[in-house]
Amino acid sequence: MLALGGSTATPPGALTAPVVEVQSLAEVEQLGRDRLAGKIVFFNRPMDPTFIRTNLAYRAAGDQRFRGPAQAARFGAVAALVRSLTFAADDVPHAGMTAFPPEVAPIPCAALGLQSADRLSAALRADPALRLVLTINARHLPDAPSCNVIGEIRGREAPDEILVVGGHLDSWDNTPGAHDDGAGVVQAMEVLRLFRALGLQPRHTLRCVIFTNEENGARGAAAYAAAAKERGEKHLLALESDAGGFTPRGFELGSAQGPVHERAAGQWRALFEPYGVSAFTPGSGGTDVAPLQAQGAIVGELVPDSQRYFDYHHAATDTLDHVNRRELELGAASLAALIWLVDTHGL
Amino acid sequence: MLALGGSTATPPGALTAPVVEVQSLAEVEQLGRDRLAGKIVFFNRPMDPTFIRTNLAYRAAGDQRFRGPAQAARFGAVAALVRSLTFAADDVPHAGMTAFPPEVAPIPCAALGLQSADRLSAALRADPALRLVLTINARHLPDAPSCNVIGEIRGREAPDEILVVGGHLDSWDNTPGAHDDGAGVVQAMEVLRLFRALGLQPRHTLRCVIFTNEENGARGAAAYAAAAKERGEKHLLALESDAGGFTPRGFELGSAQGPVHERAAGQWRALFEPYGVSAFTPGSGGTDVAPLQAQGAIVGELVPDSQRYFDYHHAATDTLDHVNRRELELGAASLAALIWLVDTHGL
Numbered sequence: 001m002l003a004l005g006g007s008t009a010t011p012p013g014a015l016t017a018p019v020v021e022v023q024s025l026a027e028v029e030q031l032g033r034d035r036l037a038g039k040i041v042f043f044n045r046p047m048d049p050t051f052i053r054t055n056l057a058y059r060a061a062g063d064q065r066f067r068g069p070a071q072a073a074r075f076g077a078v079a080a081l082v083r084s085l086t087f088a089a090d091d092v093p094h095a096g097m098t099a100f101p102p103e104v105a106p107i108p109c110a111a112l113g114l115q116s117a118d119r120l121s122a123a124l125r126a127d128p129a130l131r132l133v134l135t136i137n138a139r140h141l142p143d144a145p146s147c148n149v150i151g152e153i154r155g156r157e158a159p160d161e162i163l164v165v166g167g168h169l170d171s172w173d174n175t176p177g178a179h180d181d182g183a184g185v186v187q188a189m190e191v192l193r194l195f196r197a198l199g200l201q202p203r204h205t206l207r208c209v210i211f212t213n214e215e216n217g218a219r220g221a222a223a224y225a226a227a228a229k230e231r232g233e234k235h236l237l238a239l240e241s242d243a244g245g246f247t248p249r250g251f252e253l254g255s256a257q258g259p260v261h262e263r264a265a266g267q268w269r270a271l272f273e274p275y276g277v278s279a280f281t282p283g284s285g286g287t288d289v290a291p292l293q294a295q296g297a298i299v300g301e302l303v304p305d306s307q308r309y310f311d312y313h314h315a316a317t318d319t320l321d322h323v324n325r326r327e328l329e330l331g332a333a334s335l336a337a338l339i340w341l342v343d344t345h346g347l
Numbered sequence: 348m349l350a351l352g353g354s355t356a357t358p359p360g361a362l363t364a365p366v367v368e369v370q371s372l373a374e375v376e377q378l379g380r381d382r383l384a385g386k387i388v389f390f391n392r393p394m395d396p397t398f399i400r401t402n403l404a405y406r407a408a409g410d411q412r413f414r415g416p417a418q419a420a421r422f423g424a425v426a427a428l429v430r431s432l433t434f435a436a437d438d439v440p441h442a443g444m445t446a447f448p449p450e451v452a453p454i455p456c457a458a459l460g461l462q463s464a465d466r467l468s469a470a471l472r473a474d475p476a477l478r479l480v481l482t483i484n485a486r487h488l489p490d491a492p493s494c495n496v497i498g499e500i501r502g503r504e505a506p507d508e509i510l511v512v513g514g515h516l517d518s519w520d521n522t523p524g525a526h527d528d529g530a531g532v533v534q535a536m537e538v539l540r541l542f543r544a545l546g547l548q549p550r551h552t553l554r555c556v557i558f559t560n561e562e563n564g565a566r567g568a569a570a571y572a573a574a575a576k577e578r579g580e581k582h583l584l585a586l587e588s589d590a591g592g593f594t595p596r597g598f599e600l601g602s603a604q605g606p607v608h609e610r611a612a613g614q615w616r617a618l619f620e621p622y623g624v625s626a627f628t629p630g631s632g633g634t635d636v637a638p639l640q641a642q643g644a645i646v647g648e649l650v651p652d653s654q655r656y657f658d659y660h661h662a663a664t665d666t667l668d669h670v671n672r673r674e675l676e677l678g679a680a681s682l683a684a685l686i687w688l689v690d691t692h693g694l
Contacts, residue, residue, distance in 0.1 A: 049673070052622050087673060247594070247652050249623060275399050276596065276652070278625065305594050305623070305652065307673045326396070326434060326654045 002116035014135040015040075015108070017078050021124055025063055025071045037076030040132055042124075043068045044083045044117055047310070054306040055243070058085050058313075062096075069109035070100045079134050080109040083117040088311040091115035095174050096314045097215070108136045138173075146170075148220045152207040153192055161204040162228075163339055164238035164297075165191045166288055168214035172314040178323050179312050183245025183331070185210050187302070190332035191339060202343045204236060211288040214242070218287050225291035235297035237342050238289035239335055244312075245328035246304035247276065251338060252283025253300040260298050260347060268341055277334050279303060298347060302331055349463035361482040362387075362455070364425050368471055372410055372418045384423030387479055389471075390415045391430045391464055394657070401653040402590070405432050405660075409443075416456035417447045426481050427456040430464040435658040438462035442521055443661045444562070455483045485520075493517075495567045499554040500539055508551040509575075510686055511585040511644075512538045513635055515561035519661040525670050526659050530592025530678070532557050534649070537679035538686060549690045551583060558635040561589070565634050572638035582644035584689050585636035586682055591659075592675040593651035594623065598685060599630025600647035607645050607694060615688055624681050626650060645694060649678055 020036060022028055023045040028036065043064035051057035062085060069080035084094035091113035100106040112120065123130055149169060155161065167184025171177020188208045195206060212220035228235060239251075250272075253261040265280035272278060284290050285299030293299045304327070312318035341347070367383060369375055370392040375383065390411035398404035409432060416427035431441035438460035447453040459467065470477055496516060502508065514531025518524020535555045542553060559567035575582060586598075597619075600608040612627035619625060631637050632646030640646045651674070659665035688694075 052677070054673075089672065247654050276626075279623075307594050307677070308671050311671070324655050324658070325436065326401070330399070330654070 002112055002120060014133070015078055016131050016133045018129060019081070019120070019124055019132050021121055025068055028068070028071045028075055031075070033076045036072065039077055040079045040081060040134060041068070041072035041077040042081045042112075042117075042120060044121055046083060046114075047085060047087060049087060054087065054310050057087075058310055061085055065096055065111065066099055069098050069107060070104045073100070073104050073107045077107060079107050081117075081120070081134075082109065082111050084111045084113055084315070086114065086310045086313065086315065088315075088317070089114065090317070092315045092317050093174070094310070094313055094315040095172060108134065110134070110136055110138075146212040146220070148212050148224055149210040150207060151189070151192060152205050153195060153202055155204040155206070156201045157203040159205050160234060162233055162235045163202065163204050163206050163343055164209050164235060164289060164292070165206070165335055165339060166209040166211055166238070166240045167242060168211040168220070168288055170213055170215050171318070172215050175312075175314060175316055175318040176320070178318050178320045179244040179246075179309065180314065180318055181214065181242045182320070183323060183328055184241035186328065187241045187245065187332040187335055190329070191336045194333065194336040195340075200340065202340075204343055206339065206343070209288075214287055221288040221291055224288075225295065228292065229295060235292045235295055237300075237339065237347070238285060238292040238297045239300045239302065239339065240286040240289045241302040241331060241335060242286045242288070243301065243306065244304050244309040245323045245331060246306070246308060247327045248302055248304050248331040248334040250277055250279025250281060250303045251300050251334075252281050252285075252303055253298060254282055254284045254293060255298045256293055256296065264338075264347055267345070267347070268338070271341075272334065272337070275330065275334065298342075302335055304331055349459055349467060361480070362425055363478050363480045365476060366428070366467070366471055366479045368468055372415055375415070375418045375422055378422070380423045383419065386424055387426045387428060387481060388415070388419035388424040389428045389459075389464075389467060391468055393430060394432060394434060396434060401434065401657050404434075405657055408432055412443055412458065413446055416445050416454060417451045420447070420451050420454045424454060426454050428464075428467070428481075429456065429458050431458045431460055431662070433461065433657045433660065433662065435662075435664070436461065437664070439662045439664050440521070441657070441660055441662040442519060455481065457481070457483055457485075493559040493567070495559050495571055496557040497554060498536070498539060499552050500542060500549055502551040502553070503548045504550040506552050507581060509580055509582045510549065510551050510553050510690055511556050511582060511636060511639070512553070512682055512686060513556040513558055513585070513587045514589060515558040515567070515635055517560055517562050518665070519562050522659075522661060522663055522665040523667070525665050525667045526591040526593075526656065527661065527665055528561065528589045529667070530670060530675055531588035533675065534588045534592065534679040534682060537676070538683045541680065541683040542687075547687065549687075551690055553686065553690070556635075561634055568635040568638055571635075572642065575639065576642060582639045582642055584647070584686065584694070585632060585639040585644045586647045586649065586686065587633040587636045588649040588678060588682060589633045589635070590648065590653065591651050591656040592670045592678060593653070593655060594674045595649055595651050595678040595681040597624055597626025597628060597650045598647050598681075599628050599632075599650055600645060601629055601631045601640060602645045603640055603643065611685075611694055614692070614694070615685070618688075619681065619684070622677065622681065645689075649682055651678055
């Protein structure tokens with residue numbers, strides 16, 4: 001038995017087939033249909049631990065899960081397995097988005113916990129002809145209605161100009177999603193609570209947006225941006241928290257009007273440094289706020305310490321007991337401080 | 348039943364007495380012998396969560412555990428209870444050093460988990476006359492021989508000049524001490540392993556010192572410093588890791604020759620910043636390396652992120668599963684990098 005976690009777009013079913021381990025999508029093409037037809041392709045390239053920021057390690061290994069199964073299908077594979085995108089030394093599967101272009105018929109695919117991936121790899125070295133029995137009961141259900149959840153404090157001077165702080169309400173199907181993105185949701189709400197608790201009436205309208213469907217198409221983000229455009233709302237700033245409730249280290253900021261992260265750093269870095277928040281880097285916002293940049297908003301993300309994020313990301317272990325209250329609070333306070341500065345002084 | 352953890356210098360035994368809750372040592376003096384004779388004094392001032400660095404919150408509340416029981420004894424109390432020095436929302440007692448000066452006869456004392464402290468406080472508000480049955484079976488055992496554990500890589504140019512990296516082998520009695528200071532021990536050994544793995548032969552002798560008895564008198568540190576002096580060893584640098592195996596944020600450095608942390612920052616901060624290590628602050632070394640400053644050494648400590656440290660400090664929860672491998676490795680690599688720079692370029 002191996003620890004498996006289904007990905008999206010995976011038709012359920014059971015099959016038995018030989019397994020071919022590969023390290024890359026290019027290797028799939030090199031092996032070709034002759035070697036892969038009727039087989040299960042097992043993508044087993046580990047995340048590279050030498051990246052200091054784990055999201056870069058995730059990105060560098062993520063093609064295996066995102067595009068690997070489609071690549072395997074192109075060359076006749078009947079299923080795909082992917083080594084979980086994690087550094088955790090446990091056997092918990094980490095799943096996530098897997099894409100099949102319209103011209104490729106989806107095949108069953110699943111993520112393997114690291115220990116299971118290592119065991120399968122060892123078993124294949126011992127017996128390259130072994131056949132794997134793969135049973136997947138994940139199903140892709142039809143779409144259903146869902147909503148963004150929005151609350152706001154009306155601005156006292158320019159209520160039609162809006163500052164957004166957000167997170168996303170959904171989580172991957174295999175997890176309660178405490179860090180991804182329960183933390184961001186709580187922090188976004190906490191920003192409004194902090195303004196209230198401190199008796200601060202913002203000049204502009206401060207809006208908390210809890211986006212739906214971030215994980216599976218970002219249609220909450222698209223619907224919010226479309227509604228903003230339709231209603232002629234002017235968004236000055238849209239920040240999100242979607243990288244875990246860990247100790248905050250900085251912000252990524254972007255704007256169609258140029259390197260706004262440098263301006264923020266120049267004006268305010270000294271205010272944040274005593275709190276350990278010092279990295280102001282360029283970015284284009286997280287998934288949920290990114291569409292607002294085209295409407296003139298400065299978009300951005302809270303950047304927390306990344307070391308532990310992929311221990312829990314899209315896995316059953318992303319639970320509340322792995323969230324530290326102080327780290328979570330520091331992130332919310334950092335968001336509130338940046339928003340107060342932009343509200344009060346502009347950026 | 349309340350969650351209790353014994354402190355040092357606590358005679359075992361059982362007693363039943365009324366309880367008086369106080370918030371400070373000064374309040375003990377204000378209440379005086381009339382109100383406290385024959386009673387159990389319960390120090391219940393929480394750590395102040397508004398400190399960003401948790402060690403400052405610990406220091407600000409620590410007088411209750413360190414000197415509170417002796418203060419209570421001076422005014423006739425028969426025992427003392429202390430709210431655990433932690434932010435963890437659990438009920439695990441956190442113990443630690445408690446001192447009785449020679450003129451004060453020790454009384455039983457123990458730490459209370461936060462939930463137990465809150466329950467006791469609520470029970471006292473409901474019934475100020477309640478009597479507590481206190482049973483303590485902790486004992487202070489006689490001294491026994493122990494050793495520092497030392498390994499080194501001899502220097503290729505100046506083997507008589509020494510760079511020390513260290514941690515401490517002992518832990519508080521109620522805990523395996525994974526962060527305090529298993530992490531430091533592993534990191535100190537890892538520094539030597541990294542030099543070996545990278546084929547770096549240090550110019551000066553690189554010595555890993557695993558100190559004994561840090562928690563209960565620092566006699567390993569004293570013995571090491573005395574031996575160094577007796578043997579005429581010249582220590583250039585002595586670094587320790589004793590603040591948990593969390594993501595490294597910087598270094599504290601001190602020297603009898605002036606503000607060495609500024610010199611280190613000026614020369615090398617830019618090299619560390621890509622790794623998120625940027626705070627070079629003054630310090631006088633940790634407990635184990637501090638005595639070497641008087642012998643001319645630059646002394647210092649690795650400064651990791653402090654948010655989670657007191658969740659586990661001196662408690663049964665300071666276990667390996669709360670140590671993140673990447674965070675631990677980053678700390679070891681940071682120590683190795685600073686030591687290599689000092690070894691190669693001087694400071």
